[in-house]
Amino acid sequence: MPQHIITSRRRLLQFLAASPLCAHEAFAQALRSSDPMEWAPRDLDKLIKDPTQAIDVFDFEPVMKQNVPPAHFGYMATGSDDEVTLRANREGFRKFALRPRRLVDVSKIDMSANILGTTYDSPIVVAPTGSNRAFHPDGELAVARAAKAGNHLQMLSTVASTSIEDAIAARGAPVWYQLYASPKWEVAEALVKRAERAGSPVVVVTVDRVAGRNQETFFRLKPSDSRDCKSCHAGDLQGSVVRKPAYAGIDLKGLPNLQSANMSWDFIKRLRGATKMKIVIKGILTAEDARLCVANGVDGLVVSNHGGRGEDSGRATIDVLPEVVDAVQGKILVLVDGGFRRGTDIAKALAMGANAVGVGRPYLWGLGAFGEPGVARVLEILRTETRVAMMQCGVRSVRDFTPAFVRKV
Numbered sequence: 240m241p242q243h244i245i246t247s248r249r250r251l252l253q254f255l256a257a258s259p260l261c262a263h264e265a266f267a268q269a270l271r272s273s274d275p276m277e278w279a280p281r282d283l284d285k286l287i288k289d290p291t292q293a294i295d296v297f298d299f300e301p302v303m304k305q306n307v308p309p310a311h312f313g314y315m316a317t318g319s320d321d322e323v324t325l326r327a328n329r330e331g332f333r334k335f336a337l338r339p340r341r342l343v344d345v346s347k348i349d350m351s352a353n354i355l356g357t358t359y360d361s362p363i364v365v366a367p368t369g370s371n372r373a374f375h376p377d378g379e380l381a382v383a384r385a386a387k388a389g390n391h392l393q394m395l396s397t398v399a400s401t402s403i404e405d406a407i408a409a410r411g412a413p414v415w416y417q418l419y420a421s422p423k424w425e426v427a428e429a430l431v432k433r434a435e436r437a438g439s440p441v442v443v444v445t446v447d448r449v450a451g452r453n454q455e456t457f458f459r460l461k462p463s464d465s466r467d468c469k470s471c472h473a474g475d476l477q478g479s480v481v482r483k484p485a486y487a488g489i490d491l492k493g494l495p496n497l498q499s500a501n502m503s504w505d506f507i508k509r510l511r512g513a514t515k516m517k518i519v520i521k522g523i524l525t526a527e528d529a530r531l532c533v534a535n536g537v538d539g540l541v542v543s544n545h546g547g548r549g550e551d552s553g554r555a556t557i558d559v560l561p562e563v564v565d566a567v568q569g570k571i572l573v574l575v576d577g578g579f580r581r582g583t584d585i586a587k588a589l590a591m592g593a594n595a596v597g598v599g600r601p602y603l604w605g606l607g608a609f610g611e612p613g614v615a616r617v618l619e620i621l622r623t624e625t626r627v628a629m630m631q632c633g634v635r636s637v638r639d640f641t642p643a644f645v646r647k648v
Contacts, residue, residue, distance in 0.1 A: 290609045290616035295624075296580055296601040299617060303374065303607030310468060311373040313460030315603055318547040319452045324554065325547030328578025331555025335587050336648045340633030348629055349636035350622070352595050355441060355517055355538060355572055357413075360390035361622050362589060362637050366576045366597030367417035367443065369398035372482075374607035381606055383409035385614035389622060392595065394443055397430060402484035403437045415441040417521065419448060420499045420506065421491075427506075429489050431514050440516060443541065444507065447522030447549045449500045454548070504535055511536065519572065524552070524559050526566035539572025539594075546577055546599055557588060561642075564592030582624025589637060590644040 286302050287293055304312050318325030352362035365386045372378035379401035386393040387410050395406045397419040407414050416434035420427040431442055461468075472479065476494060480486040491497075499506075510518060520532050521541035532540045542556050542563050556577035564573055575588050576597030585596045598621060605613030629635075632644050 287608075290605065290612045293616055293620065296604065296617050296620055299601070299604035299608040299613055302609070302613075303604045307374050307607045308464050308466060310457070310461045310464035310466075312607070313457040314370075314454070315368075315374065315600065315607070316460075317454040317456035317458075318551070319454060319549060320551035322456070322547060322551070324544055324551050327553055327555040328544070328547055328557075329555075329580065331557040331578065332581075332584050332587060334647055335557065335591075335645050337583060337586060337590070337628070337632055338644050338646055339631050340644075343633035343635070345630040345633060345635060347635065348626055350626055350629070352637050354392055354574075354595050357392070357440075359392050359595075361625065362593075362595040363389075363391055363585065363618065363621050363625065364574065364576075364595050364597040365391050365393040365602060365618075366599040367394040367396035367399075368599050368603055369396040370400050370482075371603070371606060372400035374603055375610045377610055378606075379406050380409045381611035382602060382614050383407075383414070384611050385602070385605075385618060387411050388615050389618045391618060394597070395439075397485050398480075398483050399485065400482055402487075403434050403439060405484075407438055413438050413440050415439060415443055415519075416516075417443040417445060419445055419497055420502055421494060421497045422499060422501050423494055424506070424509065426489055426491065426494070427510070428513055430485055431510065431516065433485070435514055435516050441519055441538070442510070442514065442516045443519045443521045444510070445521045445545075446499070446502060447524075447543070447545050448498050449502070450498065450550075452549060504531065507535055507537065519574070522549075523563060524554065524556075526562040529563040529566035533567055533570050537571065539574065540567070541597065542573065542575040542577075542593070543597070544577055557584075557591075560588060560591045560593060579621075582621060582626070582628040585621065585625045586628035586632060586634075586640070587645050589640040590632075590642060592642065 283301055287298050293299060350361045352359050365382060371382060375381060379395060379399050383393055383406050393410055394415040394417050395403055396417045403416055416439040418427065418430060477491050517538040519539040519541060520537050522543050523529055523532060523540045524544060529540060542560050544556055556575050560575050567573060572594050573592060574595050574597055575593045576599060579585055579596050579598050580601060588596050602614045602617045605617035634640055
């Protein structure tokens with residue numbers, strides 16, 4: 240390119256950069272931003288030192304990153320492939336706005352939620368997450384005690400680092416059991432039978448882990464971990480579950496992996512005949528599959544994309560929720576998880592027809608940052624924000640939410 244053209248372009252760019260138009264546009268962009276971080280960014284050199292100092296749940300994440308080994312933090316934070324779905328789960332909430340009603344007496348608010356016959360103090364559910372001791376020595380026990388303090392429904396993962404028996408003891412009440420079925424019926428049956436004997440009333444069957452996944456954030460952070468990972472993580476399948484109490488005494492020989500690529504509705508029918516536990520299907524993302532859940536007699540479903548970890552379809556769960564609610568017509572329980580970080584997020588889902596909302600990563604941030612007190616504070620913040628959102632909407636109880644309280648923008 241001739242020098243005089245390069246010089247002219249440079250002068251034009253300098254002029255535009257100094258233009259009041261650009262300054263005005265930058266200010267307008269700041270005004271349009273919905274993130275208070277634009278005005279008061281977190282100082283990552285001055286992290287909170289106590290859970291009570293947290294203003295919102297996001298305050299816990301950088302503390303967890305500081306405390307937890309890089310590979311473990313990466314495993315928690317990662318999505319799949321380009322992480323489009325991971326980001327969509329958060330960005331999806333901006334597509335919907337609450338419609339507050341005024342002059343309603345909200346001096347008394349009832350946040351309780353009845354979930355398959357049991358009443359909890361709020362509709363905020365502790366979603367299943369694996370290997371919690373990778374983030375804090377107390378692991379799922381700390382989570383269970385925090386769930387007890389707030390009377391939250393807790394779900395325990397198959398790949399938890401705490402047994403179902405110990406989790407129920409720590410929670411002081413029944414805990415739902417999330418099932419990774421594996422390709423072999425006998426493995427799934429053994430896992431479910433143990434959970435049933437322990438007193439778990441509901442099995443939550445995850446149906447979206449059918450293939451491998453490219454966890455790029457995890458893979459990129461893993462090499463920066465200076466520890467000898469092989470001392471804890473064996474290369475073979477049987478060795479890989481040594482720290483997962485659910486698999487104690489279960490022979491995994493001959494299995495290529497623990498994914499459920501061969502699962503079909505026939506598995507659900509067989510499971511119904513093998514247990515008296517109620518059955519909830521986790522990983523539903525279409526109206527078609529929601530209707531099949533009803534047709535196959537399951538007790539509930541979870542609108543979930545595995546927190547953007549399992550596949551990168553690109554669709555947020557809050558986007559999916561309305562079509563699923565419409566498909567089931569109130570015939571079965573509808574839960575939703577994926578990207579919930581604020582009380583207003585929870586309020587939007589309840590208005591759309593969800594019976595309750597699952598939260599995962601935020602309580603792990605609290606766990607990795609401060610153990611049980613961190614988890615308890617995360618759940619407290621979410622309860623407080625949800626209560627405020629209800630009051631601002633003019634909603635006295637969770638049951639009073641209707642689609643009239645939310646609209647797409």
